[in-house]
Amino acid sequence: MIEFINDLLMFMGHHKNYWLIPILLVLSIVGGLIVLTEGSVVAPFIYTLF
């Protein structure tokens, strides 16, 4: 997860596409939720949610 956030920040720094910050922030939180709950019992709910 930390690596992903790091990649995202470097991507922003390199391509300077600041329009995407709010979208990436929200989608990363949602995606992060899926990844963090992966393999757990709540995964079917989170995973199928999206």
Added chain:
Amino acid sequence: MTRILGLSAYYHDSAAALLEDGELVAAAQEERFTRQKHEARFPAAAARYCLAGTSLDEVDYVVFYDKPLLKFERMLETHLAYAPNGFNRFRQAMPVWLKEKLWLKKMLRQELSQLSGGDAIPRLLFTQHHQAHAGSAFYCSPFQQSAVLCIDGVGEWATTSAWSGTPDNLKPLWQIDFPHSIGLLYSAFTYYCGFSVNSGEYKLMGLAPYGKPRFVELIKSELISIDPDGTYALNLDYFDYCVGERMISEKFRALFGAPERLPETEITSLYRDLAASIQAITEEVVVKLASSLRRETGHTNLCLAGGVALNCVANGVLRRTGMFEHIWVQPAAGDAGCAIGAAFNVWHEHLGNPKSDTGQDRMKGCLLGPAYDNSIIESELIKAGAKYQKMETQHLLRSTASMLANGNIVGWYQGRMEFGPRALGARSILADARNPNMQQTLNLRIKFRESFRPFAPAVLREHLAKYFVSDQNSPYMMFVDYLVPELRLTPDSKRDGLDRVNEVRSALPGITHLDYSARVQTVGQDDKDPFYQLLLAFQQQTGCAVLINTSFNVRGEPIVQSPLDALRCFHATEMDALVIGSFILHKKDQTTLSIPELQIPAPVMTNAALKKFSRSLAILLSGFALTVVWVNQLPISPWLVLPFLVLFIWGEIIPGHMRAIHRGWHQLGVGLARITSPVIFSLVFFFIITPLGLIQRLVRRSKIHREYKPDRRSTTSNPGFEYPF
């Protein structure tokens, strides 16, 4: 020794390729192993094959063929440019990104970890998609200096890209960005004419000679503007592929006055003429782009890659212009070839090794896949109850040539499997091209495909000039050539449209397309190559140095990989004989042949995962029960936790019993998601993306150029192989 494993995956045509000290030693497409055409999943079986005898910790780099964050950026920018339109597409596409593609590094590491059996995994690198295409073209070519042109549907942003290759460098020159794409334009017509996008483009190309290009001017005035330098822009009002669920818009249908053709229905003159028209336009764009590159780079060689480079008719037109001294097309020009290109990019560009001059291409005749020796083949034949004869090589070649000369259709399975979409004499179905009924017989009885589709000839290189006009090498079937006038016949019938398929138009009717063209494979002299030896034996027996060579598969299936695949295909069709290794099987003798049905294993939850599920479900439910008790101030009883304790222990002892509970639990999640998922995505789309998109368009900062104007050249910034962007 430096080993590099190149991977393409997760979109279509997954593949793996292995380089050892800059030499391509193995490559294979995943579809051949999973038996799912255009397989998109991680190429585990292909990678396992490439690594045979090598453990993953002996590999120095694994390189993926595109930059996922750039692709994600393009997708979001497209939605910003079109919002509030495109919500359905957003809802369909986003889950895959949120669950998988956004976490590509993690996913790749998990897959690689399974391959390595838990050992350390190599460093993970990324190339841009068109960089991988360009690498697959230039680094595999026999040239030291060359212009490189890549044209496909879309990569991250690029749909067309131009490069200059020298021994020390593959330099990007310019590119045309999404949504303007000649590849997607061709696919839009493929869809409109009733064929599948991504696999039906060959059919449209084969259909083109049956039509008249009467729509060229209309398409050029309405759909695409082509500049003199070959760069182009599409009029996006006619297309729906940006954020819609189809390739074309209502305006496109109105322009041609008909709905899209339904698959398997009659192909009327409208669709035939459209095929001819879009083919002519593609050829014009390819020739103009190549001409610009010739002028701008000064190179006298040209390399081609990308899906559009599989359009061998356009390649043939380009070659006949003579503007380049030599043209080399990557035989696996589609996305599978990117696995090879990405690996070469790392070897030459990341590690700084210059391209050495061997004078030959580095694809090894595309024979990069698995081979099976006679002992394995024989054990499969015995298991299947096949009746077969084992022969020494010369006897086998003479017998096969004789069968072909007598009008038999022969499955030919020898040596290493080809990489790429073409069968080149290792996994082929062969027949006599002189037989006037052969095209129809092969299409309808063996391949079960459309009758108008032509077959390719394999011809002995030393006899090429006797049959074809160009007299140039084409070992990978990447160029269309024309039959010499002496062999052509003029049919005297008054047939029209697709009925003309049965006309005899030459002394080699089995490979002669309507316009006397053929997608030629030249087979050079090589005494160790069984396919060369067979052609030679056939030529000595019949005086004809040409055979029909079509891929060893039936419609909808990948080319056969293993001996069992070959037996299964032989059994399911009306092929007369199968020549596999040193063995010959005659169909008429196979009274006891019994091949097991192809089983595609469904993903199954492991016991460990089921145990984990039962544990966490027990904890979750007991926590929930205790919360209810606490909130409602109910009396606490030790019996309360008993059901959850039973669930916990049950899962530990017999985890298989948890499968049904897991299924039910999952279904509950699916049911709830039907309500919650649209709500969540609506909030994101209409409250974040839409207002941002409207502001972006208001201040003219959109990266998606929807307007219809010339000068489409752009450049891209690439921070390096370490980054997924």
